[in-house]
Amino acid sequence: MLIVQKFGGSSVADAKRIRNVAGIIAETFLEGNDVVVVLSAQGDTTDDLLAKAAEINPAPSKRELDMLLTTGEQQSIALMAMCLEGMGLPVVSLTAWQIGLRTDADYGAARIRRIATERLKRELDKKRIVLVAGFQGITRFDDYTTLGRGGSDTTAVALAAVLHADRCQIFTDVEGVYTADPRKVPGARKLEEVTYDEMLELASMGAQVLMNRSVQMAKRYGVELEVLSSLVRAPGTKVKEVPSSMEEMKITGIAKDEHTARLTVVRVADKPGSAFKVMNAVSKAGVTVDMIIQATGRDGENDISFVVPEDQAEQARDMLMERKKAIGFDHVSIDKDIAKVSVIGAGMMSSAGISSLVFEALNDEHINIQMISTSEIKISCVIDAASADRAVAAIHRKFFEQ
Amino acid sequence: MLIVQKFGGSSVADAKRIRNVAGIIAETFLEGNDVVVVLSAQGDTTDDLLAKAAEINPAPSKRELDMLLTTGEQQSIALMAMCLEGMGLPVVSLTAWQIGLRTDADYGAARIRRIATERLKRELDKKRIVLVAGFQGITRFDDYTTLGRGGSDTTAVALAAVLHADRCQIFTDVEGVYTADPRKVPGARKLEEVTYDEMLELASMGAQVLMNRSVQMAKRYGVELEVLSSLVRAPGTKVKEVPSSMEEMKITGIAKDEHTARLTVVRVADKPGSAFKVMNAVSKAGVTVDMIIQATGRDGENDISFVVPEDQAEQARDMLMERKKAIGFDHVSIDKDIAKVSVIGAGMMSSAGISSLVFEALNDEHINIQMISTSEIKISCVIDAASADRAVAAIHRKFFEQ
Numbered sequence: 001m002l003i004v005q006k007f008g009g010s011s012v013a014d015a016k017r018i019r020n021v022a023g024i025i026a027e028t029f030l031e032g033n034d035v036v037v038v039l040s041a042q043g044d045t046t047d048d049l050l051a052k053a054a055e056i057n058p059a060p061s062k063r064e065l066d067m068l069l070t071t072g073e074q075q076s077i078a079l080m081a082m083c084l085e086g087m088g089l090p091v092v093s094l095t096a097w098q099i100g101l102r103t104d105a106d107y108g109a110a111r112i113r114r115i116a117t118e119r120l121k122r123e124l125d126k127k128r129i130v131l132v133a134g135f136q137g138i139t140r141f142d143d144y145t146t147l148g149r150g151g152s153d154t155t156a157v158a159l160a161a162v163l164h165a166d167r168c169q170i171f172t173d174v175e176g177v178y179t180a181d182p183r184k185v186p187g188a189r190k191l192e193e194v195t196y197d198e199m200l201e202l203a204s205m206g207a208q209v210l211m212n213r214s215v216q217m218a219k220r221y222g223v224e225l226e227v228l229s230s231l232v233r234a235p236g237t238k239v240k241e242v243p244s245s246m247e248e249m250k251i252t253g254i255a256k257d258e259h260t261a262r263l264t265v266v267r268v269a270d271k272p273g274s275a276f277k278v279m280n281a282v283s284k285a286g287v288t289v290d291m292i293i294q295a296t297g298r299d300g301e302n303d304i305s306f307v308v309p310e311d312q313a314e315q316a317r318d319m320l321m322e323r324k325k326a327i328g329f330d331h332v333s334i335d336k337d338i339a340k341v342s343v344i345g346a347g348m349m350s351s352a353g354i355s356s357l358v359f360e361a362l363n364d365e366h367i368n369i370q371m372i373s374t375s376e377i378k379i380s381c382v383i384d385a386a387s388a389d390r391a392v393a394a395i396h397r398k399f400f401e402q
Numbered sequence: 403m404l405i406v407q408k409f410g411g412s413s414v415a416d417a418k419r420i421r422n423v424a425g426i427i428a429e430t431f432l433e434g435n436d437v438v439v440v441l442s443a444q445g446d447t448t449d450d451l452l453a454k455a456a457e458i459n460p461a462p463s464k465r466e467l468d469m470l471l472t473t474g475e476q477q478s479i480a481l482m483a484m485c486l487e488g489m490g491l492p493v494v495s496l497t498a499w500q501i502g503l504r505t506d507a508d509y510g511a512a513r514i515r516r517i518a519t520e521r522l523k524r525e526l527d528k529k530r531i532v533l534v535a536g537f538q539g540i541t542r543f544d545d546y547t548t549l550g551r552g553g554s555d556t557t558a559v560a561l562a563a564v565l566h567a568d569r570c571q572i573f574t575d576v577e578g579v580y581t582a583d584p585r586k587v588p589g590a591r592k593l594e595e596v597t598y599d600e601m602l603e604l605a606s607m608g609a610q611v612l613m614n615r616s617v618q619m620a621k622r623y624g625v626e627l628e629v630l631s632s633l634v635r636a637p638g639t640k641v642k643e644v645p646s647s648m649e650e651m652k653i654t655g656i657a658k659d660e661h662t663a664r665l666t667v668v669r670v671a672d673k674p675g676s677a678f679k680v681m682n683a684v685s686k687a688g689v690t691v692d693m694i695i696q697a698t699g700r701d702g703e704n705d706i707s708f709v710v711p712e713d714q715a716e717q718a719r720d721m722l723m724e725r726k727k728a729i730g731f732d733h734v735s736i737d738k739d740i741a742k743v744s745v746i747g748a749g750m751m752s753s754a755g756i757s758s759l760v761f762e763a764l765n766d767e768h769i770n771i772q773m774i775s776t777s778e779i780k781i782s783c784v785i786d787a788a789s790a791d792r793a794v795a796a797i798h799r800k801f802f803e804q
Contacts, residue, residue: 015454015457015458018458019458052417052477052481053484055417056420056421056481056485057484057485057487059488060484060487060488061483061484063494064484065480067476067479067495067497068477068480068481068484071473071480074472074473075454075470077469078455078466078470078473079454079455079470081462081463081469082459082462082463082467082470083458083459086458086459092465093469095546098545119544142499142500
């Protein structure tokens with residue numbers, strides 16, 4: 001089997017942790033597998049480098065920042081190679097340019113264009129463990145780029161895709177994907193399998209296990225992911241197209257997102273195109289809109305409410321105020337004291353009873369639902385922030401603990 | 403003018419020093435010159451990385467060590483680029499692979515094979531300051547190498563050679579090349595110019611301003627060097643083929659080397675080939691021999707003495723002892739309590755009086771000369787270590803202070 005493994009920065013933070021990870025890699029290799037390993041920069045390396053840069057120039061170019069930051073991952077792969085060498089194992093470390101990992105020139109948030117597999121395959125043919133620096137790439141003009149947040153996951157998934165790996169294991173500091181946040185919901189349990197779409201919904205709801213971008217890439221190329229812990233040796237959660245246990249479980253997990261705000265545009269003129277003008281202004285501001293509710297008032301005027309990421313609320317309001325005259329409304333109010341609680345599950349739409357169970361759970365707790373949206377695999381409710389944890393626990397009990 | 407500038411690790415050790423160096427670079431650029439700058443890793447970076455490696459594997463492969471170490475210079479060029487950007491100057495930083503600096507595969511001590519000048523010239527044509535990571539190269543199989551001690555100087559000289567630069571300035575923590583060590587000899591004065599050969603002799607005598615390797619390369623390609631301080635703005639010392647002041651000054655400088663030992667092979671059988679066998683054994687041990695003296699005794703037996711680097715003395719003795727029977731001698735003695743004092747000057751052999759002045763200076767001080775060797779541009783005397791500083795001062799007075 002060809003297995004791609006990815007270890008994050010905290011997993012390789014010091015010599016002791018590097019040895020621990022080397023043990024996992026060695027075990028996989030000695031079981032007879034071909035192993036490609038993607039590593040992030042050690043612990044706080046990236047932050048330390050950013051601080052050094054800030055001391056010299058508070059606003060450096062992204063090109064030079066990427067030139068600086070890519071050294072972190074290069075150090076990680078060299079140190080890990082030395083550790084595996086010390087265990088007598090054949091190993092080689094490779095940076096992005098050595099494996100021809102080309103990206104666009106969007107420094108700091110580059111997208112992978114292609115990966116030349118020649119060098120990788122040559123090293124695997126030599127029966128070497130191949131260590132690849134994550135997070136980095138090179139442009140077609142041979143300049144260094146970084147892939148942005150979750151970049152090393154993306155590197156791992158992309159490598160698994162081009163090498164047609166049998167498995168892509170993302171090692172992290174949690175043991176897998178849970179039905180709810182295990183730190184908050186004592187009854188939360190680890191899922192054996194989830195679909196890509198469920199994982200996408202969980203990720204976007206703040207379950208910080210995998211970035212959406214790498215899940216999307218895994219889905220597109222059919223890469224089977226496994227999320228597992230680098231500290232506890234136990235099976236993790238598999239992310240794949242059709243989980244074998246789909247029929248048994250109607251919902252996969254419950255997540256909450258507190259970094260969200262509700263904007264209300266009050267008394268929008270009830271003319272054709274008003275709602276369009278509002279949403280157009282928000283989209284022009286580059287703001288991602290989630291749910292929209294239009295409440296028709298008695299006097300021919302509407303309130304339009306929608307949910308946006310918390311840090312984009314002011315941006316959206318400013319753009320709306322700029323166009324106040326053209327659109328025609330009274331004022332804009334922002335409520336950041338809300339949370340979005342979502343129930344996620346691939347088999348959900350087919351079971352009509354799910355949403356009523358959600359409402360029942362919230363009703364039992366006297367939690368008021370402000371907004372609701374549903375999709376193929378998700379029901380989301382906006383509630384007041386103070387009730388969020390209670391809501392998650394109540395829904396979890398309803399679905400998983402009865 | 404196209405000027406190549408090189409700054410060592412201590413010159414870029416922190417944000418303050420980076421700003422200082424950026425000032426020098428900016429000044430050179432704003433005078434209308436094309437500027438290529440070679441940087442070393444910051445201060446203790448390389449030592450810190452070596453310590454990290456040692457914690458994980460006390461004997462890592464040189465390939466992975468080079469993979470680790472090359473990150474230091476990459477960080478330096480990125481940080482310097484940010485500093486120059488902050489001053490509003492056009493700048494780009496480039497690593498060895500970006501400028502196609504190819505070396506052999508002798509990791510840790512690689513030799514430069516060739517440098518592709520396309521990217522460098524393209525960036526210079528765009529009127530950008532070009533920052534190049536020193537000390538590093540890549541093999542023809544795209545692996546990272548480092549150039550060994552004094553590697554960044556070598557990078558600078560090589561770039562000056564392929565770009566046909568008008569000048570190659572090596573910035574360091576001394577103000578130039580002196581007639582003697584200015585910390586020891588108060589009357590020592592800075593030389594305006596020296597020849598490559600004089601510089602080679604001075605360098606090999608422990609005047610740690612420039613490594614021999616970069617001087618040799620500068621000589622081969624006719625690159626005019628200038629050694630100067632990054633802290634004191636003053637003209638330094640030019641190193642070039644024929645100094646204009648050659649006629650005026652007979653000797654260039656006085657240097658001492660205390661890291662030296664004298665081996666004496668006592669009572670070597672007076673047979674044809676004995677001396678050859680002795681020297682052959684030493685050379686087989688990989689030891690560099692400097693002066694040799696053969697003293698013929700009364701009874702048909704010889705003592706053979708020679709000078710070797712201090713840290714190779716035991717090695718040479720061990721190899722001799724292994725072949726004791728084949729060579730035929732009584733025993734080997736080692737004397738590390740010696741120093742080599744040398745007088746260097748290109749115009750020396752033409753002035754017969756120089757050696758007699760040296761002897762006179764030492765005689766005045768009652769310093770006994772144990773061994774003497776002369777070359778085209780150097781007279782070296784082996785004396786006891788305790789008299790070394792006094793000897794240098796006495797010779798310096800004789801030539802420079804009368």
